[in-house]
Amino acid sequence: MNITKIATKIAPKIVTRAKIKRKYSVAAVTVGCKVNQYDTSTILASFEKFGFCIQNFADFPPADIYIVNTCTVTNIGSKKSRQLIGKIYKKAPNAVIVAYGCYAQVQPQQLAELSGVSLVIGTQDKHKVAEIVTDFISNNKTNKKPDKADKSNEPDKSNEPNEPDKPNKETPNRQNKTIKHAQQPLNAPQSSIKNNRTRAYLKVQDGCDSYCTYCIVPYARGKPTSIPIKAALKEAKTLTKNGYKEIVLTGVQISAYGKDTTETLLELISCIHNIPQLERLRLSSMNPATITDDFLQELAKLPKLCQHFHLSLQSGSNRILAKMNRHYTTEQFAHIAANIQRYFPQSAITTDVIVGFPGETDEDFADTVQFVENIGFFRVHVFAYSPKIGTKAATFANQISNRTKEHRSKILRATSAKLTEQFYTKYIGQTLPVLFETNPAAKIWEGLTSQYLTVRATSTENLNNQIKLVKTTKFSNNMLLGNITE
Numbered sequence: 191m192n193i194t195k196i197a198t199k200i201a202p203k204i205v206t207r208a209k210i211k212r213k214y215s216v217a218a219v220t221v222g223c224k225v226n227q228y229d230t231s232t233i234l235a236s237f238e239k240f241g242f243c244i245q246n247f248a249d250f251p252p253a254d255i256y257i258v259n260t261c262t263v264t265n266i267g268s269k270k271s272r273q274l275i276g277k278i279y280k281k282a283p284n285a286v287i288v289a290y291g292c293y294a295q296v297q298p299q300q301l302a303e304l305s306g307v308s309l310v311i312g313t314q315d316k317h318k319v320a321e322i323v324t325d326f327i328s329n330n331k332t333n334k335k336p337d338k339a340d341k342s343n344e345p346d347k348s349n350e351p352n353e354p355d356k357p358n359k360e361t362p363n364r365q366n367k368t369i370k371h372a373q374q375p376l377n378a379p380q381s382s383i384k385n386n387r388t389r390a391y392l393k394v395q396d397g398c399d400s401y402c403t404y405c406i407v408p409y410a411r412g413k414p415t416s417i418p419i420k421a422a423l424k425e426a427k428t429l430t431k432n433g434y435k436e437i438v439l440t441g442v443q444i445s446a447y448g449k450d451t452t453e454t455l456l457e458l459i460s461c462i463h464n465i466p467q468l469e470r471l472r473l474s475s476m477n478p479a480t481i482t483d484d485f486l487q488e489l490a491k492l493p494k495l496c497q498h499f500h501l502s503l504q505s506g507s508n509r510i511l512a513k514m515n516r517h518y519t520t521e522q523f524a525h526i527a528a529n530i531q532r533y534f535p536q537s538a539i540t541t542d543v544i545v546g547f548p549g550e551t552d553e554d555f556a557d558t559v560q561f562v563e564n565i566g567f568f569r570v571h572v573f574a575y576s577p578k579i580g581t582k583a584a585t586f587a588n589q590i591s592n593r594t595k596e597h598r599s600k601i602l603r604a605t606s607a608k609l610t611e612q613f614y615t616k617y618i619g620q621t622l623p624v625l626f627e628t629n630p631a632a633k634i635w636e637g638l639t640s641q642y643l644t645v646r647a648t649s650t651e652n653l654n655n656q657i658k659l660v661k662t663t664k665f666s667n668n669m670l671l672g673n674i675t676e
Contacts (some may be wrong), residue, residue, distance in 0.1 A: 395441030506561030
């Protein structure tokens with residue numbers, strides 16, 4: 191294998207736009223989470239600064255360069271990443287295809303061996319992607335030739351959603367970590383993801399050091415890094431001046447904000463909350479172990495804070511939580527949830543649960559279902575456990591069959607649907623502030639409440655990016671219907 195394909199192993203040269211004689215086009219596609227979407231936005235912005243032309247992924251004729259921001263949190267993400275590379279190669283065999291991201295960070299050799307891939311760049315080089323690609327183009331003057339038949343679309347039974355990834359010598363593990371991580375501080379916010387000029391996602395943190403036994407993210411993203419409050423505040427002010435009424439603070443693990451600095455998450459939240467033009471501030475997923483009584487007491491003083499908390503539970507069995515290395519018990523989680531309801535009586539709590547973790551018995555699963563019902567979550571995101579090579583849990587005995595995982599997933603999703611309907615029903619007849627975002631049909635407007643409830647109302651006016659009071663009348667198709675009262 192040509193070692194230059196692994197961009198994480200070469201020191202990228204600093205290049206100038208003058209080295210590129212013509213304007214090349216770049217398109218990107220993202221697999222996975224909001225954080226990946228941020229990275230894609232940042233990468234495309236850097237290509238623009240280098241003089242490249244940005245085009246949509248679906249545009250024809252094909253782009254000269256394709257950036258595939260890969261995901262490897264689940265085996266489904268890994269498989270989708272490979273399939274996208276295969277589709278691009280089939281569509282544009284002469285394009286420069288760059289495999290970037292978490293998958294590229296933890297298993298670069300596996301991606302480098304795919305037909306059509308020119309460069310593999312891990313997350314450690316996220317700020318140098320445009321430089322690396324520019325250097326690659328300047329050193330390869332002739333068009334890239336197709337090499338061999340595309341294999342990434344062929345059936346790959348070893349990489350089905352609930353089967354472990356194929357190991358290779360580059361895979362990180364606790365005995366031999368060969369992948370370098372991004373330890374550079376985040377000195378400026380990543381390019382924000384905007385939603386129809388109503389809601390913007392602001393990435394303020396990256397990385398994780400929790401090392402849950404099932405999770406590859408610490409290997410792919412490195413240790414926690416935080417954006418300085420001053421820089422985040424500047425970006426938030428720009429967003430509100432541009433008309434965004436809601437900002438969502440997000441990151442790989444925003445609960446870890448400030449671990450690498452002297453600043454705190456509460457200070458960040460308070461500063462952004464006090465922007466005069468801002469009407470709503472929402473928090474993304476939080477680690478339950480970091481939510482203290484004092485933290486909630488201070489948050490309760492912030493009226494613009496959305497009453498929606500996403501806490502990742504993962505299991506309702508203390509035995510499984512310990513095996514997952516989650517750093518809390520169900521009793522502690524229940525105490526946190528009760529405190530949230532005490533300080534925010536109208537709040538919605540959502541969560542993630544993994545079913546079929548190695549060694550999960552019928553009793554463990556029954557405990558999870560019962561715990562979920564006892565908490566009364568608004569919504570539960572259910573994931574069947576997927577072994578990831580390089581994580582501790584992949585080596586555990588008593589792996590659960592796919593059939594059992596599917597059965598348990600079905601039961602828990604049905605429980606979630608029941609809880610969601612119960613939660614929505616509580617708000618029938620109430621008058622709720624709704625930030626309208628979309629117009630799915632003539633005279634029909636759809637938006638979200640502070641609790642993240644979907645609401646539809648009828649109006650002949652343009653309600654986009656307006657907050658209106660709506661008196662709800664009924665629940666239908668996973669949303670509330672109502673009438674505007676102002």
